[in-house]
Amino acid sequence: MPWNPREGQNGGLGGRRKSSPEEIFRWFGEGLRGKGPSPWLILAILAGIWILTSCVYKVDVEEVGIVQRFGRYVRTTQPGLHFKLPAGIERLTKVPIRKVFTEDFGLRTLRPGVRTEYAPSQQYLAESLMLTGDLNVAIVPWIVQYRINDPYRYLFKVRNVRETLRDLSEAIVRQVVGDRSVNEVLNRREFIAVEAKNALQKALDEADTGIRLVNLELKTTNVPKQVQPAFNDVNKAIQDKQKMIRAAEEQYNREIPAAEGKAKQIVQEALGYKIERVNRAKGDTKRFMAIWKEYKQAPEVTRRRLFLETMSKALPNVGRKVVLDQDLKGILPFLDLDRKGGAQ
Amino acid sequence: MRKPSTSTLILVAAVLVGIFVVSGGTYVVDEREQVIITQFGKPVGKPITEAGLRFKIPLIQKVNRFPKLLLEWDGDPGQIPTLDKTFIWVDTFARWRIVDPLLFFQTVGNEIWAQKKLDDIIDPAVRNAITSYHLIEAVRNTNRSPQELKLAGGEEAVGQELRVPIRVGREKITEIIQEQAAKKLLSFGIELVDVRIKRINYVEDVRKSVYERMVQERKRIAEKIRSEGKKQANIIEGNKTKRLLELRSQAYREAMEIKGEADAEAIRIYAEAYSRDPEFYAFIQSLEVFEQALDDKSILVLDTGSDLWNYLKRIEAPPSRRSEFK
Numbered sequence: 295m296p297w298n299p300r301e302g303q304n305g306g307l308g309g310r311r312k313s314s315p316e317e318i319f320r321w322f323g324e325g326l327r328g329k330g331p332s333p334w335l336i337l338a339i340l341a342g343i344w345i346l347t348s349c350v351y352k353v354d355v356e357e358v359g360i361v362q363r364f365g366r367y368v369r370t371t372q373p374g375l376h377f378k379l380p381a382g383i384e385r386l387t388k389v390p391i392r393k394v395f396t397e398d399f400g401l402r403t404l405r406p407g408v409r410t411e412y413a414p415s416q417q418y419l420a421e422s423l424m425l426t427g428d429l430n431v432a433i434v435p436w437i438v439q440y441r442i443n444d445p446y447r448y449l450f451k452v453r454n455v456r457e458t459l460r461d462l463s464e465a466i467v468r469q470v471v472g473d474r475s476v477n478e479v480l481n482r483r484e485f486i487a488v489e490a491k492n493a494l495q496k497a498l499d500e501a502d503t504g505i506r507l508v509n510l511e512l513k514t515t516n517v518p519k520q521v522q523p524a525f526n527d528v529n530k531a532i533q534d535k536q537k538m539i540r541a542a543e544e545q546y547n548r549e550i551p552a553a554e555g556k557a558k559q560i561v562q563e564a565l566g567y568k569i570e571r572v573n574r575a576k577g578d579t580k581r582f583m584a585i586w587k588e589y590k591q592a593p594e595v596t597r598r599r600l601f602l603e604t605m606s607k608a609l610p611n612v613g614r615k616v617v618l619d620q621d622l623k624g625i626l627p628f629l630d631l632d633r634k635g636g637a638q
Numbered sequence: 639m640r641k642p643s644t645s646t647l648i649l650v651a652a653v654l655v656g657i658f659v660v661s662g663g664t665y666v667v668d669e670r671e672q673v674i675i676t677q678f679g680k681p682v683g684k685p686i687t688e689a690g691l692r693f694k695i696p697l698i699q700k701v702n703r704f705p706k707l708l709l710e711w712d713g714d715p716g717q718i719p720t721l722d723k724t725f726i727w728v729d730t731f732a733r734w735r736i737v738d739p740l741l742f743f744q745t746v747g748n749e750i751w752a753q754k755k756l757d758d759i760i761d762p763a764v765r766n767a768i769t770s771y772h773l774i775e776a777v778r779n780t781n782r783s784p785q786e787l788k789l790a791g792g793e794e795a796v797g798q799e800l801r802v803p804i805r806v807g808r809e810k811i812t813e814i815i816q817e818q819a820a821k822k823l824l825s826f827g828i829e830l831v832d833v834r835i836k837r838i839n840y841v842e843d844v845r846k847s848v849y850e851r852m853v854q855e856r857k858r859i860a861e862k863i864r865s866e867g868k869k870q871a872n873i874i875e876g877n878k879t880k881r882l883l884e885l886r887s888q889a890y891r892e893a894m895e896i897k898g899e900a901d902a903e904a905i906r907i908y909a910e911a912y913s914r915d916p917e918f919y920a921f922i923q924s925l926e927v928f929e930q931a932l933d934d935k936s937i938l939v940l941d942t943g944s945d946l947w948n949y950l951k952r953i954e955a956p957p958s959r960r961s962e963f964k
């Protein structure tokens with residue numbers, strides 16, 4: 295507790311103002327000679343307050359207390375109320391070991407929460423711009439979340455742990471990305487994140503930072519905006535390709551079943567033709583056989599009868615009939631064959 | 639105002655001297671520090687690296703503190719040409735610690751000068767290493783197999799650069815840098831723990847041409863994908879045509895086979911029946927044809943010599959029993 299004259303005056307002397315050092319010295323001298331309250335008493339009280347405030351300390355739930363005696367580390371204390379030797383002898387540093395810290399690269403968290411908002415990444419392009427293994431340029435923003443795992447190492451082994459973490463993180467993510475094609479960087483973020491996390495943890499352990507990574511997550515990776523249209527065109531081309539194939543398949547599926555149906559129809563029709571043809575043949579021959587059987591009984595008569603019957607059936611229907619004597623020759627030229635039939 | 643008594647003054651003086659002796663004769667070494675005691679500027683005794691409370695001679699001896707921690711050094715990002723004459727920005731950082739505080743104190747003095755020394759030694763080492771290798775060696779670390787590098791759509795779209803195997807790799811290059819610089823730094827009591835390349839980027843001019851190349855490469859890939867699509871669509875269409883022709887011709891063939899069978903069967907049936915009396919069949923068939931052929935548009939010219947007139951023309955009995963058909 296600092297030496298505050300005003301406080302001393304209020305506590306011990308009840309309203310008398312003494313602000314200049316001379317006055318305090320004089321008052322001190324007066325006190326030594328027995329005027330006013332004993333300054334030794336005041337000193338003792340102040341010393342008591344000082345000891346109490348510097349000897350009792352509280353460690354919050356998320357922290358541990360690291361105590362150094364004359365600069366030397368002596369103990370780590372868990373959450374709760376504790377005693378230590380007064381300031382000047384033992385020094386306390388509280389380290390929040392259960393808190394998760396986040397470092398952003400290529401972006402900045404604007405408002406953390408369930409739906410964390412990020413600042414536009416263009417501003418931090420230097421952090422996220424990197425070369426891929428096929429010497430393309432990609433924009434890879436990411437975040438690293440970590441906890442202090444070993445407060446002793448965290449405090450005493452590395453100066454500026456946060457900066458070390460940032461530098462290592464940038465170096466390692468770039469190293470992992472440097473072994474991958476730009477396509478992988480765009481489409482296989484999780485794998486890169488896993489590999490980078492392992493490598494980063496290893497590097498942090500080797501450096502004795504006392505830090506344990508909780509998470510390393512790649513945010514949406516991209517390519518510089520100058521080449522974005524070309525990359526989008528590739529995606530469009532993939533869709534175009536699928537569209538073309540789908541259209542061709544559609545056409546196939548539309549025409550082939552119809553053609554199959556048509557083929558079946560043709561075959562069925564042929565089968566129908568066959569049935570008809572055979573039935574007709576059987577019918578015709580049955581009829582012939584029937585007639586023939588009767589004809590055989592009396593061929594001469596039946597023959598004549600059939601002939602004449604047919605004539606009598608056919609002749610009335612004929613449009614024009616010309617009867618010629620068998621001796622008459624050369625009549626045909628005189629017949630007006632052009633006249634359309636029907637005139638009797 | 640009255641003067642303080644002599645005894646009071648003596649008491650106050652004694653307290654002040656006591657405070658001076660205690661504060662001047664002791665010092666605290668922190669966990670993070672190492673200390674060198676100097677006497678009139680000259681180092682005395684061994685460096686103190688253990689934390690704790692120590693004694694010294696007040697006024698005469700002076701405490702020089704040096705960090706014991708791992709310290710960082712951030713390189714100055716500079717423009718460096720690679721072996722393939724591509725200009726790149728290389729941003730490096732290193733970590734170091736003071737391992738010999740006495741030597742450090744004597745040769746460098748303090749941290750600000752140490753940073754300067756590190757600049758002077760590491761920056762040229764980085765420059766040397768980068769200029770003696772191709773860019774790809776500084777970018778890539780391993781020869782990962784390019785089979786893993788495929789697009790989501792199954793398109794293989796790997797730049798030629800990934801197929802070229804690297805011989806050294808980034809980690810090896812940084813090791814070379816470190817080795818080169820560490821030797822020199824050891825004579826200043828500095829241990830160079832590691833050097834790492836934080837960022838490598840193309841300089842502005844190169845970046846433009848790289849972007850152009852990237853655009854060209856993407857265009858090529860897009861075109862390839864599209865023509866691949868066209869190819870597959872054509873294959874499907876060809877298949878379709880083939881299948882159509884196949885279906886049609888197969889149906890035709892089957893139909894013809896069936897019809898042929900039918901006709902053959904019919905012929906067999908007819909032949910079997912009609913061969914019993916071919917002459918009668920001809921007669922019957924002629925009559926039928928005759929009947930069907932004549933209609934109201936036909937002109938029938940009947941010769942009196944024909945069978946129909948046979949009986950009308952000659953009333954006498956026929957010379958033979960059988961009449962003749964014409």
